[in-house]
Amino acid sequence: MDESPAPDEHLAHLMARAQQGDSTAYVTLLRAITPRVRQLVRARRRFLSESDVEDVVQEVLLSVHAVRATYDPARPLIPWLSAIVRHRLADAGRRDVRRGAREIGVDDLDVTFQAPAANTREEMFGDPDALAQAIQALPPGQRQAVELLKLRELSLKEASALTGMSIAALKVATHRAITSLRRALRGIDEG
Amino acid sequence: MNTDDLIDQLGRDVTVARPLPAPGIRTVLWTGWAITYLVVVAVMMFTVMSSTGVVPTPLYLVQQGAALITGIVAARAALASVIPGANSRVWVMPAIGAGVWGLALLWAGVLDLREFGTLGVSGESDWPCVVSMTVGGLVVGAPLAWMVRRGAPLTPGRTAFLAALAALSFANVEACVMRPHVFALTVLLWHGGTAAAIAALCALTGSRWLRWPDLATR
Numbered sequence: 001m002d003e004s005p006a007p008d009e010h011l012a013h014l015m016a017r018a019q020q021g022d023s024t025a026y027v028t029l030l031r032a033i034t035p036r037v038r039q040l041v042r043a044r045r046r047f048l049s050e051s052d053v054e055d056v057v058q059e060v061l062l063s064v065h066a067v068r069a070t071y072d073p074a075r076p077l078i079p080w081l082s083a084i085v086r087h088r089l090a091d092a093g094r095r096d097v098r099r100g101a102r103e104i105g106v107d108d109l110d111v112t113f114q115a116p117a118a119n120t121r122e123e124m125f126g127d128p129d130a131l132a133q134a135i136q137a138l139p140p141g142q143r144q145a146v147e148l149l150k151l152r153e154l155s156l157k158e159a160s161a162l163t164g165m166s167i168a169a170l171k172v173a174t175h176r177a178i179t180s181l182r183r184a185l186r187g188i189d190e191g
Numbered sequence: 192m193n194t195d196d197l198i199d200q201l202g203r204d205v206t207v208a209r210p211l212p213a214p215g216i217r218t219v220l221w222t223g224w225a226i227t228y229l230v231v232v233a234v235m236m237f238t239v240m241s242s243t244g245v246v247p248t249p250l251y252l253v254q255q256g257a258a259l260i261t262g263i264v265a266a267r268a269a270l271a272s273v274i275p276g277a278n279s280r281v282w283v284m285p286a287i288g289a290g291v292w293g294l295a296l297l298w299a300g301v302l303d304l305r306e307f308g309t310l311g312v313s314g315e316s317d318w319p320c321v322v323s324m325t326v327g328g329l330v331v332g333a334p335l336a337w338m339v340r341r342g343a344p345l346t347p348g349r350t351a352f353l354a355a356l357a358a359l360s361f362a363n364v365e366a367c368v369m370r371p372h373v374f375a376l377t378v379l380l381w382h383g384g385t386a387a388a389i390a391a392l393c394a395l396t397g398s399r400w401l402r403w404p405d406l407a408t409r
Contacts, residue, residue, distance in 0.1 A: 019208045027202035034194060058197050065201045066403060067343035069208040070274050083275035087345040157193075 008076045016073035030061060033081060037061070040085045045093075050158050060088050127185075134184040142177035145170050214270040214277065217338055221266050225331045225361045232327075232365050246371075250302070254295045254378075255364050261288030262360030266335055269353035273342020273401075282349065285356055292360075293383065299375030311374025317381035320370055324362040324385045332358025336400070344401040351397030352390050359386040 011032060017025035034057060041048070041056045048056070063084050071080050135146055148159040149170065156167045165173070192200075211217070265288070268281035300310055335354050344350065363382045372378050 018205060019210055021205060021207040023202045023205050026205045027198055030198040030201060034198065054194060058192070058194055061194070061197060061201065063343070063403060065204070067275070069211050069341070070343050072210055072213065072274075075276070079276035081275075083277075083345065084343065087275075087343075 008078050011077040012073060012075075015068070015071055015077055019068060019071070019073065030064070033064075033077075034061065036078075037081070037085055040082065041089065044086075044089055049152055050154060050162075054158075056089060056092050059092065060085050063088055130185060131181070134181050137184065138177050138180060141165070141169075142173045142180065145173035146177045146181075149174055211274070211341060214267055214274060217270045218263065218267040221270075221335050221338060221357075222263050224334055225262065225266075225358075228327075228331055229361060229365055229368070233368055236369060250295060250299050254292060254299065254375075255367060257288055257292035257295055258360045258363050258367075261285055261292055262357045262364075264288055265353045265360060266357035269335065269339050269350050269357060270342070272346055272350045272353060273339050273344065275343050275345060282353060285353060288360075289356070293379065296375045296379040296383070300379065303374050303376065307374075309374075310376045312376055312380065317370075317372070317377055320366045320381055321385045323366045323369060324359060324382060325389065327362030327365045328355070328358045328389060331361045340401060344398075344403055347397035347401035348394045349397075350401055352394035355390040355393035356386065359389060362386075 011029060014025045014029035014032070018029055037060050038053060038057050041053050041060075045053070045056070064081065067084070071077065135143060138146065144163060145159070145165075148154045148162060149156070154162070156170055159165075159170055160167050163170070212220075264281075265285035268285055271277040271281045272279075304310055332354060335358055339350055339354055363378075363386060366382060367378065
């Protein structure tokens with residue numbers, strides 16, 4: 001995707017046409033501002049994962065759509081857009097803080113189930129060091145697939161864009177990696 | 192949903208969105224409504240009582256003038272605060288206006304003390320004015336609330352506070368016309384207290400009635 005910024009006058013003109021109901025101009029505008037919004041979000045929230053960045057970008061686009069009547073075509077578009085990005089980022093930050101305060105990470109709960117059938121071998125295994133070592137021992141392609149898809153929880157499309165691997169190749173690599181990890185960890189567990 | 196798909200969907204959903212008039216123009220429209228309301232109240236008072244009992248001393252006129260100016264600049268600030276990229280320091284002017292109003296009342300209180308030997312704090316309660324300001328604030332503030340809701344709720348608490356301050360500044364003038372007070376400190380405590388309490392309540396609940404449109408359903 002072309003990440004070079006479009007001139008502000010052109011964007012303002014597109015928005016003015018979009019306000020008149022011109023769908024083509026509107027889509028062109030949204031495609032032109034999306035890389036800039038993405039760039040702003042990444043710059044202000046460096047710790048966000050790609051999927052979180054994309055969530056904020058989509059929220060900004062929806063907000064632009066909702067309040068497009070507040071844009072004055074006589075003024076530059078970028079300060080208007082930047083203000084929306086800034087406030088939506090702050091909203092997202094506040095929401096995350098609230099959510100963090102109310103929710104408990106289920107992964108951290110030290111619980112098990114009484115029924116023997118519920119206590120599978122995978123659930124009982126809990127040595128993160130051994131898991132980390134097993135991941136490190138994987139071939140580079142498989143290791144990358146596990147890290148992106150399972151640890152960073154990217155989508156197949158996002159992982160494909162990052163690595164240059166096809167979606168099918170990623171699926172195969174992940175499947176082989178999981179099989180290898182299961183075998184390696186079972187060996188540790190039984191040993 | 193993928194971002195490209197979202198853009199396509201928004202493109203299909205786009206309709207004509209007439210740009211909002213500038214905050215200054217919208218302020219003039221709202222001020223016209225608020226002043227009309229004040230004139231109607233004053234005319235009714237003259238019709239019913241043939242006089243409002245108001246003694247328009249220079250200090251009284253400064254108080255009412257400061258309240259009116261506070262209302263106008265607070266409305267301007269509220270309307271600007273829902274425009275992305277507008278000047279974020281517009282709240283400074285309402286703060287100055289409210290400060291002048293408060294100082295004029297304090298000075299009037301000093302004059303009361305010299306003339307009557309008391310500030311009149313314990314002698315006069317003002318619950319009817321609390322009701323009058325609340326009702327007047329609702330009548331004057333409802334159109335302003337509708338106007339700010341058409342904008343972007345970037346800072347809902349601040350916007351709600353400014354809108355309430357604007358409406359209550361006009362409602363304060365209305366209450367002063369309908370029910371003149373002997374002591375200035377009564378006005379400062381009861382009218383100022385009512386305005387501060389309602390504006391604070393609006394600021395606290397602002398995020399409930401100034402929200403982004405339901406984006407999930409778009």
